[in-house]
Every structure is written in C-alpha cells, then in structure tokens.
Amino acid sequence: MNGAVLRLAELFARARRPVAFTGAGVSTESGIPDFRSPGGLWDRFDPREFTYQNFVGSVSGRRKYWELGRVTYPVIRAARPNAAHLALAELHRLGRLDCCITQNIDDLHQRAGLPGERVIELHGNATRTRCLECGAAYTRDEVHEWLQAGDEIPACRRCGGVVKPTTVLFGEAMPAREMQEAERRSRAADLFVVLGSSLVVYPAAYMPAHAKHAGATLAIVNLEATPLDAQADLVIRDKAGAVMAAVLDGVRA
Ligand code: NAD
Numbered sequence: 266m267n268g269a270v271l272r273l274a275e276l277f278a279r280a281r282r283p284v285a286f287t288g289a290g291v292s293t294e295s296g297i298p299d300f301r302s303p304g305g306l307w308d309r310f311d312p313r314e315f316t317y318q319n320f321v322g323s324v325s326g327r328r329k330y331w332e333l334g335r336v337t338y339p340v341i342r343a344a345r346p347n348a349a350h351l352a353l354a355e356l357h358r359l360g361r362l363d364c365c366i367t368q369n370i371d372d373l374h375q376r377a378g379l380p381g382e383r384v385i386e387l388h389g390n391a392t393r394t395r396c397l398e399c400g401a402a403y404t405r406d407e408v409h410e411w412l413q414a415g416d417e418i419p420a421c422r423r424c425g426g427v428v429k430p431t432t433v434l435f436g437e438a439m440p441a442r443e444m445q446e447a448e449r450r451s452r453a454a455d456l457f458v459v460l461g462s463s464l465v466v467y468p469a470a471y472m473p474a475h476a477k478h479a480g481a482t483l484a485i486v487n488l489e490a491t492p493l494d495a496q497a498d499l500v501i502r503d504k505a506g507a508v509m510a511a512v513l514d515g516v517r518a
Pocket residue numbers: 287288289290291292293294297298299300301302305368369370371388460461462463464465466486487488489503504505506
C-alpha cells in the first residue's frame with residue numbers, strides 16, 4: 266500500500282465522524298461515464314438544453330430530455346456497485362463512516378448496502394419519478410417501459426400531468442432538507458473525504474469547504490486536479506475503487 270493510501274486508512278481508523286463526498290468519478294468504474302472527462306456526456310450532448318426551465322416550460326424540452334434519458338437510464342440500471350461503493354458500505358458497517366453525501370443520481374451507494382438514511386443525495390435519484398401536478402410516484406423502470414412502448418413524453422397515468430425524474434436539473438432549486446443535512450454533517454465531520462468529483466459543481470462543492478473551515482481533515486481522491494487541492498491535507502491522484510479497497514484492508518488490519 267503506498268504511503269498516501271496508508272495515511273488515508275489511518276485517518277479513517279481514527280476519525281470519530283468520517284464523511285465521504287462522492288461525485289460521478291466514483292461510478293465510472295461501474296461503467297457510468299462522468300460529465301467532464303474526455304468522452305464524457307457533455308462531449309456528446311449540449312448541457313444548456315437540459316435545464317429545468319426547458320423541461321417544465323416546453324414540450325420540445327421534455328422530448329429532448331426523454332430522448333437522452335432513454336439512452337442513459339439503461340446504463341444506470343445495468344451498472345453494479347464497484348469496489349469504492351462496497352468499501353464505503355463496509356466502512357459504515359464497521360462504524361468508520363458517518364454518512365455519504367453524494368452528487369450522484371445512480372443509487373449505487375444504496376445498492377452497495379449503505380443504508381438509505383446514510384446517503385444524502387444532493388442531486389436526487391434517477392430511479393424514481395414523480396408527477397409534477399398530482400404527485401403520483403412511478404419507478405423509472407415503469408416510465409422506461411412506457412418510452413420503450415412508444416411514448417415520446419411520458420404523462421401521468423392518473424392525471425395526465427408532467428412526469429419528471431426526481432433528479433435535480435440545471436437551473437432547478439436544490440432540495441432544502443438534503444442541503445441542510447449535508448451542511449450540518451460536513452461541519453460536524455472530523456474527516457472529510459472527496460471521491461471522484463471535479464468540485465466545480467456548486468452549491469454541492471461548498472461541502473468540502475464547510476468541513477475544512479470547521480476543522481476537518483480534508484482528503485481528495487480524484488484522477489484530476491481540483492480547485493480545492495491546495496486546501497487539502499491529503500491528495501491522491503488515483504482511481505477511487507483501488508484506493509478505497511486498499512483503505513478498507515488498512516482499516517481492517
Ligand atoms: P464530474 O464529471 O464533474 O467530475 C468527475 C471527476 O471524477 C473528474 O475530475 C474525473 O477526473 C474524476 N474521475 C473519473 N473517474 C475516476 C475514478 N475512477 N476515480 C477517481 N476519480 C475519477 O463529476 P461531479 O463532480 O460529480 O459533477 C458532475 C455532476 O453530474 C454531478 O452533479 C452529478 O449529479 C452528475 N452526474 C452523475 C452521475 C452518476 O450518478 N453516476 C454521472 C454523471 C454525472
């Protein structure tokens with residue numbers, strides 16, 4: 266185990282309230298592309314088209330959104346948790362992880378066995394949908410079947426209203442309860458570990474800064490440099506899966 270990874274294992278073993286903060290990079294090893302790496306989603310689609318305003322405000326916006334969703338959802342559904350998700354779930358079982366604050370919408374932390382109440386989803390969850398008019402809930406699997414059967418724009422089966430995944434789109438308000446909870450737990454953390462996030466998407470990226478200012482040790486595990494590297498106590502430029510598998514071995518040793 267290299268020195269930096271050993272140090273991270275020691276930090277996890279000693280911390281009283283370790284908090285993980287994950288981004289799209291923690292799921293690339295599960296086969297879900299991130300947004301900003303070369304070959305990522307934004308090389309193929311224009312993010313400006315996929316805004317909340319376009320979705321709620323125009324039929325063409327919703328049609329475009331579901332065109333993309335029809336391609337991306339099967340990738341999420343087929344993905345399996347990788348070594349990083351599994352290590353975080355195991356660290357929690359061992360009493361070495363308070364919670365995981367995630368920007369991801371793929372449900373992989375929960376599927377790895379981390380209890381739902383320990384996963385704070387800042388950008389929602391792609392496996393569920395809700396009618397914006399009457400609130401009826403549908404699984405994304407159900408809605409995907411409607412798309413496969415020929416719906417271009419899924420409508421609520423109960424009231425005909427607009428059905429939207431419970432993900433936070435560009436330009437949409439952040440979920441207030443999750444933001445409060447994430448901020449509270451970030452400030453209470455004594456170890457804050459970023460895994461696979463470019464740390465350029467705000468307000469989510471304020472969390473590591475909140476933790477650091479409140480006195481936490483800040484560790485960043487990411488393949489590329491991030492704007493917060495200079496403030497971090499430990500930076501590991503490596504894949505999250507291998508690093509977290511080794512960290513788990515170190516904590517167990
Ligand atoms: P990002 O795409 O901006 O950055 C991902 C970072 O992870 C990059 O800096 C990259 O170098 C790094 N990375 C890639 N593979 C890695 C690996 N194996 N190990 C370590 N680092 C790795 O992602 P972000 O910061 O999460 O912001 C993008 C937004 O897109 C998020 O808000 C999220 O909601 C959404 N998103 C989610 C998913 C998902 O749910 N899996 C996928 C794509 C985008």
